[in-house]
Amino acid sequence: MSMPASRPTSRLSVLARPGRALRYRTVDLVTIAMLGVAVGVVFWGWTQLYHLLSTGLAVAFPPATGLLGGAWLLGGVLGGLIVRKPGAALLTEVVAASVEALLGTGWGFSAVVSGVVQGAAVEVVLAVFLYRRFGAGVAILAGAVAGASGAVYEWAVYYQDWAWGFRLAYLGCFALSGALLAGVGGHALVRALARTGALDAFGPGRDLADRADADRADADRAR
Numbered sequence: 531m532s533m534p535a536s537r538p539t540s541r542l543s544v545l546a547r548p549g550r551a552l553r554y555r556t557v558d559l560v561t562i563a564m565l566g567v568a569v570g571v572v573f574w575g576w577t578q579l580y581h582l583l584s585t586g587l588a589v590a591f592p593p594a595t596g597l598l599g600g601a602w603l604l605g606g607v608l609g610g611l612i613v614r615k616p617g618a619a620l621l622t623e624v625v626a627a628s629v630e631a632l633l634g635t636g637w638g639f640s641a642v643v644s645g646v647v648q649g650a651a652v653e654v655v656l657a658v659f660l661y662r663r664f665g666a667g668v669a670i671l672a673g674a675v676a677g678a679s680g681a682v683y684e685w686a687v688y689y690q691d692w693a694w695g696f697r698l699a700y701l702g703c704f705a706l707s708g709a710l711l712a713g714v715g716g717h718a719l720v721r722a723l724a725r726t727g728a729l730d731a732f733g734p735g736r737d738l739a740d741r742a743d744a745d746r747a748d749a750d751r752a753r
Contacts, residue, residue, distance in 0.1 A: 552661065557731055558613050565612070566622045569605040570629025576601040577635040593696050596681060596703030600711030602627075602644070603676040606652035607716035610672065611664050612723075614733045619656060619672075623649030640687065644680060651679035664733060670713035677701075677708025 580598050587594040609622025627645025635641060655672040656664075681701040689697065724734040 552615050554615060558615060562609055562613060562618060562621050563625060565609060566605060566625025567629050569608065569626040573602055573626055573630035574633040574635060577630065593699035593703055596700045597707045599680060599704045600673060600677060600707030603648050603673055603708045603712035604716055606649040606676055607669055607672055607712045608720065610652050610656050611669060611716060611720045612729060612732050612734060614661060614664060616661060619652040620649035644683060647683045648676040648680045651676040666717045669717035670709045673708035673713030673716065674705045676712065677704040680704055
């Protein structure tokens, strides 16, 4: 997947103008839309797989179906890690959920509501770190919190008759899945995209360039 190109901005200039750094550029909005559509197609495909895998899990231990939920959190984590501005995670997740709903999954508009809940949870985590930290730990935490939030929403919508033991087990499974599939997986995907040069206009691309510059400086000093 190729992101729209834009002139890279140095980290020093971003730090010098923090307010401007949080303003949306056209490339940010276009990327959110493209990313949301692409992830929405992934969501739809994952839903087909979920219907196949969840049947056996539901028979063995119903809360274990939460282990499959993390893939639906990927949009928010990717949008937040790439664009790095307030609202990007929420917008990306909602666009992805809307595309999934339009393609048809059997859940209808509730998929969009889930997207709002889960994308907002990612935003909360990024806001705690003031939209300044986007490492693996933050990505994993964001995925876990989004999974926990999604589980609480589904308690009210789908699992009202579950005992608290089942509900808490489902929350733990969903949070674990979010941490691994959306957190670890999303962070790895962003790094892979950055290495291709597709994210040169965004924070991950600048981070990669900064590390390369630091490595070259270290090598020069070692000579």
